[in-house]
Amino acid sequence: MLELKNVRKSYPGVKALDDVDITFLAGEVHALLGENGAGKSTLIKIISGFHKADGGDVLLNGVPYIANNTHEAIIQGVHTVYQDLQVIQMASVAENIMLDKIPTIGRTGMVDWKALDKHASEYMQVVGLDVPPMTRMSSLSIGQRQLAEIAKALASDIKILLLDEPTASLTDNDAQKLFSVIKQLKERGVLIIFVSHVLEEVLQVCDRVSILRDGRCVVTDDVSNLDRKKIVKYMIGRDEDVTPFPVQNIHMDQKMLEVRGITKAKKAYDINFELYKGEILGFYGLVGAGRTELAKILIGYDKPDSGEIFVKGEKARIRSIHEAMSRYGIGYVTEDRHKDGLVLKDNIKTNITITIWDRLSNLLGIVSGPKEVDVSKKQIDDLEIKATSWRQRVGNLSGGNQQKVNVGKWLAADSEILIIDEPTVGVDVGAKEYFCKLIWDLADSGKSIILISSDMPEIIKLANRILVFSGNHIVGEVDNTNKDYQETSQQIGDLISEFHVSAS
Known part of the structure; x- marks a missing residue:
């Protein structure tokens, strides 16, 4: 269905794609x-019309495919669902799905809401999105919004x-729903190009795999011929x-953080734990288990209904993220670096x-530019951030380098307590x-x-103690020494x- 022949793309100082040849077949799930920085995002942007080779x-x-923008790609049946979903939050699900083909009544230009509801419902049914079509998009879970995007396609x-x-x-349940939809689309003859860093799910849902390294396609093979070990060796060369x-x-004699009975309705229930100097304490659970919700209480983003927090033995009153950092030395590396962690349009220094x-x-509140440059250069060197300079826009960095910047701002602040949420x-x-x-x-x-x-x-490799979360509770502690x-x-x-079992 889709053929790439000797596709090349360069940016100043970087060869992103170097004579890439890949053939994608109709009705297959093809992992990329x-x-x-290997070239995946560049390749996706070329296929989706965002960039030109x-x-x-x-x-x-078999016919030359020309898409000068994403609209031209969509007209030709090529749709992209990005990790950062492109939806209109305040509009309804039906309006999002039918955005470029909203039915009207005759020549009046007035929206035919009944027809809109009917047509959107048909596509929602295919993807298993079981909500009223007029539900506002902002009220849906991330998994439901993703299904709405596929329904739009x-x-x-x-x-x-x-x-x-x-x-x-996605939660595990939402991921399984998505895999079910992928199977249906595959049966309809749709080609699905699947970009993921979760190799286990690639082996579960994909038919073939193409692996890029340094801008070149080093292998394309059937999943049946591959396993995790082989894929990793192709990806990183070792x-x-x-x-x-x-x-x-x-340092068990230095208790850095103690939490007693923290409760917040629907977010955390009677949470108790201690964190010691030099310790990696694991919070394990699936998405929605209550780990991030607790973290946002600890940094002052949310206020608990009850309970106490102690930092270095002193009772803490944390009313904001700034106070958590400036007064108590607590930093938070957010799980969503695009939404909450980084200013993508600004440079690394900022x-x-x-x-x-x-x-x-x-004293006048004017920030010293030279001092900013010195701090940012140190973090760029220490964290091995691959960038042209501190002036480079963060949005133009690879995902791994963006995450390094996300960590770097808290290292620059010299946070003694670091909450690191889904770092990889x-x-x-x-x-x-x-x-x-x-x-x-x-x-x-x-x-x-x-x-x-x-x-x-990851958590077993790093943590000495692991607190297990489910249903916004800590359900137990595991010694992982x-x-x-x-x-x-x-x-x-x-x-x-x-x-x-006990909850049911």
């Missing part, structure tokens, strides 16, 4: 894999669907390091120093290894880390199962 040919059903005679990190923010990190040197402008300003979502295997080593090194240097993750191998994956994962699974 590679490290951050410098050279080579793109053929759709179906309404436009879809031929090719590009899914960019489709499960990054075997994956799966060795657990040593147990941290935890993003890294934004947490310490008060320290870099004079949307980053490749090589970057995952980097961030795991960075987190361990931070704890080894004396930082106290709360690691929030739904990636069980032996770093035995099978034993620890079994204990975590048992705790979640026991909680669900």
Whole structure:
């Protein structure tokens, strides 16, 4: 259905794609894999009409495919659902689905709401989106919004669907619903190009895999011929390091954070725990289990209904994110770096120093530019951020380098307590290894880390203690000092199962 022949694309100082050849077939789920910066995003943007290739040919059903913008791509049946969903929040689901073909009554120009409801319902039924068509989009979960985006694509005679990190923010149930929809689309003959860093789901849902490295396609093969180990070696050019990190040197005599009975309706119920100097404390649970909700209470984003927080033995009154950082030394690396963590349109310098402008300003409140540059250069060097300079826009960096900037602003603030929420979502295997080593090194240097993750191998590799979350409760604690994956994962699974049984 879709052929790429010798496709090339360069940016100043960077060859993003170098003679890429890939053939995609109708009715298949074709994974596009590679490290951050390997060329996946550039390739997706060329197919979706967002960028134009410098050279080579793109053929759709044997005919030259020309899309100067995303609208022209959609007209030809090529739709892209990005991780950062492009929806109109205040409009209804039906209006979003039928946006470019809203029915009107005769020549009056008035919307035919009955017809709009009827047509949208047909596509919603196909993807299993079971809400009233006039429901406001902003009230839907991320998984439901994603299904609405796919329903919108179906309404436009879809031929090719590009899914960019489709499960990054989904619960396990929503992910399984999405996989069911993918199977239906495949049976209709739709080509699905699936971009993901979660290799387990690639092996579960995809038929073939193409792997990019340094702008070139190094292999295209059937999933049946591949496993995780082979895929990782193709992606990073070496075997994956799966060795657990040593147990941290935890200062048990220095309690950095203590939480007693924190409760917030529908978000946290009677939460109790301690965090010690030099410790990595794991918060494990699936999306929606209550981990991030608790983190936002700890940093002052949400106010608890009851309970107490102590920092270094002193009762804390945290009323804002700024106060958490400036007064109590608590930093929060958000799970959604695009929405909450970074100013994508601004440069690296601004993003890294934004947490310490008060320290870099004079008596008149004017921030020192040279001091900003010095701080940002240090973080760029320390974190090995791949960028042309501190002037580069963060939105133009790869996902892994964006995450480094997201971490760098809290390191610049010298936070003693770091809450790191899903640090490796949307980053490749090589970057995952980097961030795991960075987190361990931070704890080894004396930082106290709360690691929030739904990636069980990651949290078992790093944390000494793991608090297990489900239904906005801590359902148990697992001692992980032996770093035995099978034993620890079994204990975590048992705790979640026991909680669900008792709750029901």
